[in-house]
Amino acid sequence: MAIERRPLREQVKDELLERLGHGRFTPGESINEVHLAEELGVSRTPLREALISLEREGIITSERGKGFRFAPTGRQEFLDLTAILIALESLALRTSDREHLSAIAPRLLAEARAFSAPQAPHGTIERYDDAWHALLLSGCANARLRELIDSLKLTLHRYERVVVGDHAILERAAEEHERIAQCLLDGDMEQAVAALEANWTSGMERIMERLPAVGTR
Amino acid sequence: MAIERRPLREQVKDELLERLGHGRFTPGESINEVHLAEELGVSRTPLREALISLEREGIITSERGKGFRFAPTGRQEFLDLTAILIALESLALRTSDREHLSAIAPRLLAEARAFSAPQAPHGTIERYDDAWHALLLSGCANARLRELIDSLKLTLHRYERVVVGDHAILERAAEEHERIAQCLLDGDMEQAVAALEANWTSGMERIMERLPAVGTR
DNA sequence: ATGCCGAATGCTGTATACAGAACTCAGCAC
DNA sequence: GTGCTGAGTTCTGTATACAGCATTCGGCAT
Numbered sequence: 001m002a003i004e005r006r007p008l009r010e011q012v013k014d015e016l017l018e019r020l021g022h023g024r025f026t027p028g029e030s031i032n033e034v035h036l037a038e039e040l041g042v043s044r045t046p047l048r049e050a051l052i053s054l055e056r057e058g059i060i061t062s063e064r065g066k067g068f069r070f071a072p073t074g075r076q077e078f079l080d081l082t083a084i085l086i087a088l089e090s091l092a093l094r095t096s097d098r099e100h101l102s103a104i105a106p107r108l109l110a111e112a113r114a115f116s117a118p119q120a121p122h123g124t125i126e127r128y129d130d131a132w133h134a135l136l137l138s139g140c141a142n143a144r145l146r147e148l149i150d151s152l153k154l155t156l157h158r159y160e161r162v163v164v165g166d167h168a169i170l171e172r173a174a175e176e177h178e179r180i181a182q183c184l185l186d187g188d189m190e191q192a193v194a195a196l197e198a199n200w201t202s203g204m205e206r207i208m209e210r211l212p213a214v215g216t217r
Numbered sequence: 218m219a220i221e222r223r224p225l226r227e228q229v230k231d232e233l234l235e236r237l238g239h240g241r242f243t244p245g246e247s248i249n250e251v252h253l254a255e256e257l258g259v260s261r262t263p264l265r266e267a268l269i270s271l272e273r274e275g276i277i278t279s280e281r282g283k284g285f286r287f288a289p290t291g292r293q294e295f296l297d298l299t300a301i302l303i304a305l306e307s308l309a310l311r312t313s314d315r316e317h318l319s320a321i322a323p324r325l326l327a328e329a330r331a332f333s334a335p336q337a338p339h340g341t342i343e344r345y346d347d348a349w350h351a352l353l354l355s356g357c358a359n360a361r362l363r364e365l366i367d368s369l370k371l372t373l374h375r376y377e378r379v380v381v382g383d384h385a386i387l388e389r390a391a392e393e394h395e396r397i398a399q400c401l402l403d404g405d406m407e408q409a410v411a412a413l414e415a416n417w418t419s420g421m422e423r424i425m426e427r428l429p430a431v432g433t434r
Numbered sequence: 435a436t437g438c439c440g441a442a443t444g445c446t447g448t449a450t451a452c453a454g455a456a457c458t459c460a461g462c463a464c
Numbered sequence: 465g466t467g468c469t470g471a472g473t474t475c476t477g478t479a480t481a482c483a484g485c486a487t488t489c490g491g492c493a494t
Contacts (some may be wrong), residue, residue, distance in 0.1 A: 007281055007477070009269070033446070043479045045262075048447090052226070052266050056273035058361065064224055065485055067446055080359040087308045091300065142297040144275065151273075224447070250476070260449045265477090282455055284476055436494085443488075451480070458473075464466085 008046035013053055015040060020059070020070070021157055030069035031060075058155045075211050078159050081152060082204045088149050089133070089200070090193050092140040098187075100139030105184040108135060112177035115170070128170060129203075132177050136196075162210040169206050176202060225263035230270055232257060234371060237276070237287070240378055247286035248277075275372050292428050295376045298369060299421045305366050306350070306417070307410050309357040315404075317356030322401040325352060329394035332387070345387060346420075349394050353413075379427040386423050393419060 019025055037047040051068045054060040061071045115128050130153065140146055163169050176199040183192035236242055254264045268285045271277040278288045332345050347370065357363055380386050393416040400409035 005281065009477090032444095034444090044446095045478050045480090049266065049269050049477095052269050053273050056270050058364075064222065065446065077361060080361040083308065083312065083359060084305070084362055084365065087304050088301070091304045095300065142300060144294060144297040145301055147275075148301065226447090249474095251474090261476095262448055262450090266447095282476065438493080439491085441488100441490090443486100445484105445486075447482105447484085449480100449482075451478100453476105453478085455476075456474085458471105460471090461469085463468080 008042050009049035009053065012040055012042060012046050012050040016050060016054065017059075017154060017157075021161070023161055025070050027070050027158060028072040031067060033067065057151050059158070073158055075208065075213070078156075078207065078211065079204070081156050081159075082200060085149065085152055085156065086197055086200045088145060088152070089137065089196060092137045092142065092145050092149065093193055093196055094189065095142060095145075096137065096139040097141065098189075101184050102187065104135060104138065105181055108132070108184065109178060109181035111135070112174045112181060115174040116178075129173055132174075136180070159207055159211065163207055169203075172206075173199065173203060225259050226266035226270065229257055229259060229263050229267040233267060233271065234276075234374075238374055238378070242287050244287050244375060245289040248284060250284065274368050276375070290375055292425065292430070295373075295424065295428065296421070298373050298376075299417060302366065302369055302373065303414055303417045305362060305369070306354065306413060309354045309359065309362050309366060310410055310413055311406065312359060312362075313354065313356040314358065315406075318401050319404065321352060321355065322398055325349070325401065326395060326398035328352070329391045329398055332391045333395075346390055349391075353397070376424055376428065380424055386420075389423075390416065390420060 016025075031051070033044050033047055033051075037044045040047065051060055051062070055062055055068070059071055060068050062068045111132055115132075137146060137149065176195065180192055180195040180199065183189075183195050233242075248268070250261050250264060250268075254261045257264065268277055268279070272279055272285070276288055277285050279285045328349055332349075354363060354366065393412065397409055397412040397416060400406075400412050
């Protein structure tokens, strides 16, 4: 039955990410360890361990004597992160096993189309884009690269809140996904990579439009 | 006078990296927190914080109940890491400010040539390659990208020990650096990126030749 | 009213304490 | 001799304690 017994620090980390995704923390907000630990029902030790881990991921900042705070967001950082992720996902796709890609291409197409359909079941919506990309890169043998991409996506998620709930944007993404899948079906890697980059650029622009010009809250 | 008063956890982290670079730990080795903390003259708390930070960088692994150990190395992981770094440094170079590149190109050339010279002062040798690449990317405005590259290089350093002290290899690298600098002087970005990738590939091959086939110690 | 100073408070950074999991090894059955 | 078992030991994961820095706020001088 596999009783999952993970360290508290990891559970705390997940919980913090979850709350951040739901907007229960705001970027720049400073963290009171005692209060937060109490609220989470753990001691300061695993909380601090989780914070240090998140700090290395760039989601949290710390300053000697001042403690931790959620890293401020900014338009420039968003652009920077996006540029990195484009490069990494392109690499992952290019170096994926061709056979595996051919094998999953139909599924990639199907899932994109299923999502375009009027009412996708709720709950799957938020995760759709992530899930699709994860499937796309499931044939990437470079484990390190996959982990890195996942980690960076966590930091990008902080920006995606501005478009959460906007179905039109996700539909547009699904269309772009269809295009990528089609390229893979055709076995045209160059086009697939180009389409993937276009997908990223398009998503980036949608978010940029909605990010306040300065401060980015 | 700027008395540097950094948190112990960071000093510990640096010390561990230093020791790892000098081969005082071997990949796969497991860590006894009490002993190591004592040896470093700190308590377990900042040591564990340093270990958790290094874990996120991929230099250390942990398993619930078993504690921490230095992450095992492997030929495949080395290749994986190299592929990532090629992509990221290429990106960094391509997106660097052209004017800044023109400005530093002469220095890049000079440093590469100075190093090729018979006897470069000792101590500068080990850091030469890193320093040169850092200078090359000094015009990259993407701070996040620069941090990421630095972080990944730390993990690569674990593999470079096999060629440490081999001056021939560094001279070859210096020649490749000259080529890159020359491209930059000519303002030929495409060629510069290609030369940079060649530099990486070449270095990778030199190291691969010397990595034991299995286990990678 | 404004700005400086100092006590008081709160919070972080580090050390230590404690409970329970994992490992070790002697003893015993076979 | 080999394999199992269980007490003892070691170590980790988490909680708690403590010292010192940072911040706040009231009082005083200007």
